[in-house]
Amino acid sequence: MTEIERHDFDVVIIGAGGAGLRAAIESRASGLRTAIICKSLFGKAHTVMAEGGIAASMGNVNSNDNWQVHFRDTMRGGKFQNHWRMAELHAKEAPDRVWELETYGALFDRTPDGKISQRNFGGHEYPRLAHVGDRTGLELIRTLQQKIVSLQQEDFKESGDYESRIKVFAELTVTEILKTDDKVSGVLGYWRENGKFVMFQAPAVVLATGGIGKSFKVTSNSWEGTGDGHALALKAGGNLMHMEFVQFHPTGMVWPPSVKGILVTESVRGDGGVLQNSEGKRFMFNYIPAIFKDKYADTEAEADGWYENPDSNRRPPELLPRDEVARAINSEVKAGRGSPHGGVFLDVSTRLKPEVIKKRLPSMWHQFKELADVDITQQSMEVGPTCHYVMGGVQVDPDTGAAIGVTGLFAAGEVAGGMHGSNRLGGNSLSDLLVFGRRAGVGASAYVKSLSTKPKVNETDLEKALNSALAPFNGNSGENPYTVHQDLQQVMNDLVGIIRDGNEMREAITKLEGLKKRARNVTVQGERQFNPGWHLSLDLENMLLVSESIAKSALVREESRGGHTRNDFPTMDKNWRPKHVITSWNGSSVDTKIESIPPMPKELAGLFEEEELGKYLLPEELVQLGMGA
């Protein structure tokens, strides 16, 4: 058998973004030996790209804010498809998770009275996002990274070894979760640097692997967003839920081609940016859906008034939830009112002074200046939708993050499903990482402590996993994995993208079968030492599993809701709201089924007006809540 490096840990965390690091802090706090595994260098995870802020109802800027309002906004944003329990925990715990970061050394922007400043964002009723200019993700990742280092320093003082409790394995990719007697017993991975295999024996594994954007052609995600955790969970016997809900962020860069998809933060709109078509018209006024009519301004005068006086004006429609804005941009471009490079115009230059723009949106200014030669203090930006986030993910127990169906497996952050329903609000991602990262850390630790013996990795399974990781070196089609990847991205973009259709999705599912065959036979050149071609061919398998889950789930849901829009079923249908599409893996392909979750308890439902609930819930559901007589 190939030589293999072996480690023994209590908890293995896959992913070193916000969720993974927050989970690690918690599992080490319970006294458990914790491994953090990341595909990139420590501190480079995709969390770094988050710009706008962390949503938490601290009420520092508007004291009317509280967890109940945040909960309501989250459920509305997700069109009531969210797992209500996750949305509840998230809204309640987010403020403490943000304040905790200050004790780790984070330096957020401040209010005049010295508290953490909070900014407006799409779908949030009050200014709610704690931020650092437009580089909040960097602050979050660096703060957590430095907290991990500080814990290692404490351990060093005690034991003389920095890594006695937490060890970071950087540039290491996990290929498989190993199970013994139906329980998680460890993982297999390889060092990117030298291609050598590493086995971690551990009774608990926390998935914190982030998103799936690399399955799509235009995306804001980096190379890491290949849905590894989604695929690992499926292959280990877990379920994915809500995979049809994919968020296309309305504002990605569209030019030059090499940066197409890179994010333009929503803060641009929160701070006064307006969207215009080629006729110079603020088109968002034409796209306010009925369910949001009473919450958004219908004249430019009222919208403009909101920035100064939010209590007596309704908010501008540029700040509608992301799915609404993305579809509106898509329609404008299709109607021939787009910008020269196929987007629309986003302008802050006429509304804010250059020095204010540079202060509030420094990295946007920098990004456009250096990558597109556009000075956003003088000119409009050209923007269009980009695949940004997957609402769907591993089906988990809301309180502990335990994956349904796989004992010992946990998931938190983007890889977990349910929290955001059919559409995520901006700013709710970073708070999700912190709230559920911590909870998964607690959940995994409690599970490990409840065991009398730790399951041992089975050597035969290990060898099997190892052989499948080496399989790409035996491919003989002569095809390069990059070609298959490009074709996959094209299929997903064209056939399962922002606007969907039953026939197109059926065509996509057929094409995905063909791509699966091609992916199995790609030829990898060179050795195992730092070989991106080999890495990609392993990632491809994950992207294909995720893509199949998305396409099949999207075909099942015959309505339009949030991040799932169908030409052939263009409206939201109340009958579909209680239905959750679940996918699992049968060994060769993905199966779908429909499940329900426990209904929202009365005390949470009571936070909404009956009239609003009536827009989403069926009459019989209202009756169960003692309403709608």
Place this chain on the structure above:
Amino acid sequence: MGYLAKLRVWRGNKERGELVNYNVEVSEGEVLLDVIHRLQATDSPDLAVRWNCKAGKCGSCSAEINGKPSLMCMTRMNTFNEEDEVTVTPLRAFPVIKDLVTDVSFNYIKARQVPAFKGPANLKLGEYRMQQVDVERSQEFRKCIECFLCQDVCHVVRDHEENKESFAGPRFFIRLAELDMHPLDELDRKREAQESHGLGMCNITKCCTEVCPEHIKITDNAIIPMKERVVDTKYDPLVWLGKTITRRK
């Protein structure tokens, strides 16, 4: 619009390596990292390169471009003449792993040696109060994306491997300055910088500031003020007198 760029890319590993010539297609608006990716997707799938965000935010794709430490994702191809050769080599101050990928663990070891933020113990969650003007000084240094270009260019370690033991480098001087200027940090960072991290070895050539992709004024705003304050506390006659008197007890 497209043309064939003449690229010279360093290929090899820790034992040996050489510059290899490639002609790679370039399209309008592309950056060097796009061209390196095209090379990978067409001619050399096993070409090793680190990258993540492609937007100058993660600091992964550091390399030396025509000898200058830079981010490949922020280097636009139209800054070169089409007929000129573009040479891409790995960061010189760190050991090569393969091709453009270097072993940057030096930086992670140094990071561990800087004592972490120590805030006031008597404040509960949500009770921190700081003014914007006071946090801004440290916020400048917290823009750092850890690309390690400053560490690479700094001649104290670039040409003197033996200094790595006692010299933390510009990235960690701004970390120390950030903590020193943090309104609520309670540790003495100046003495620490001088005595444990080799601040005195820096002779202010400002190369670090020049290569910083975040335009952090490393020398002017972090290193020089730290050096001045070290001098103040170490050689101030009043401080000296105070210390001498206390010691006499």
